[in-house]
Amino acid sequence: MAEADPIRRLIHQLSRLPGVGEKTATRLAFHLLRADRAICLDLARALEEVSAQVGLCGRCANLAAIDPCPTCRDERRTDDTICVVERPQDQWALERAPEYRGRFHVLHGALDPLSGIGPEQLQIASLLHRLAPAAVREVILATNPTVEGEATALYLARLLKPLGVKVTRIAQGVALGSEIEYADQGTLSRALAHRHDFG
Amino acid sequence: MDYGEADRILTLLTREMGRISARAPGARRSQKRFAGRLDRFALVAVRLSGPPHRLTLLEAELEEPFLGLRDRLESSAAAAYVVEVSAALSPEGEAQPRIFGLVLEALAHLAEADGPPSPDLLRAFELKALDAAGLMPALDACAACGGPLAGEGIGFSPAGGGAVCPDHAAADPAASPLSPADVHHLRALARAPLGEPRADVGRAAHRRQASALRTFLDAQLGRRPRSAAFLEQVMET
Structure with missing residues (x-):
């Protein structure tokens, strides 16, 4: 049932956001009420615009206000490599690595049989469609190193390799700046299994 | 399953208590607290507190990740x-x-x-x-x-x-x-x-x-x- 009181309604709507409990929602709501009225209106406008304008890019399935998205339109990027990620925010993170100048593809999730998420729920058909013109030489699988992410990478590798495209997986192991003493067993096992020639 | 601000509700299959649910506080926010130890299909030694219907995960130690x-x-x-x-x-x-x-x-x-x-x-x-x-x-x-x-x-x-x-x-x-x-x-x-x-x-x-x-x-x-x-x-x- 909708709340009649606008303050309570705002708190209720904010608390529906991921990672926001009722306490934080209340804090945010009263912050907005105390803030400059323009801040509230700008926020409302931004939400309305996001809701009305943002959709999936017809090429990479990333969220964008224009189609194709700015990354797909970027002529400085090369078409011969596609980096596959689970979520739009993963693409944003990878765009911080200036070494990569290829394209992206967003799956919008990972295979999760326990939750009933299979290949049909992911943007896999659109990825295969992109490979059809044969301009793509390499697909980098940058799904998360979780059980679900690994299963997704294995599934995609099985689909992609028969198409003659080079399939690679992002490296896994000890994080930069971390200490081996505090790394978990799984990370260390992966780091040792994927060691490479050096020096 | 995500819960509240930063927690996660886990389903654990345990030797002593069978199938249980436990709240892992901060599991989503902190990269360190339970990092790499709460992934699926792993054998983990856990320390829990609270009554059976409101268990909280205090510690988790990875014993076998079945990599x-x-x-x-x-x-x-x-x-x-x-x-x-x-x-x-x-x-x-x-x-x-x-x-x-x-x-x-x-x-x-x-x-x-x-x-x-x-x-x-x-x-x-x-x-x-x-x-x-x-x-x-x-x-x-x-x-x-x-x-x-x-x-x-x-x-x-x-x-x-x-x-x-x-x-x-x-x-x-x-x-x-x-x-x-x-x-x-x-x-x-x-x-x-x-x-x-x-x-x-x-x-x-x-x-x-x-x-x-x-x-x-x-x-x-x-x-x-x-x-x-x-x-x-x-x-x-």
């Missing part, structure tokens, strides 16, 4: 199936040490396998899991009349409680067809240690046995495990 499950799609899909079936057969809060041991054994076999899991491993797991839950299908004699399981037309009846003689199979439209050799094979799988190699019975026999046992299992669980469709898909490709 081999991440190297093969069929193994990963089978692990999901093993875990889902085991959880479904484990009532919340009731210790099920046999099911717990069976899960560890099955995950170890799947993680160490050089190839896709054999159909026999999956059937043996299903039989042993049903047995551990007190739902073992009849395999020695007709579940309906106690008569011999011989001749053409033997069936496997979810409602009847297992293998049924030709007369009772004919009377049960839901019974899956099986041969006497299929029943003998399933009986051997149920009694042998999990993963013990057996002579190959051929693709057609594997399909019949899988279909009969899965139909029986679905009926006992009251639903089809969500992971079953994906497992079937990857095992066929």
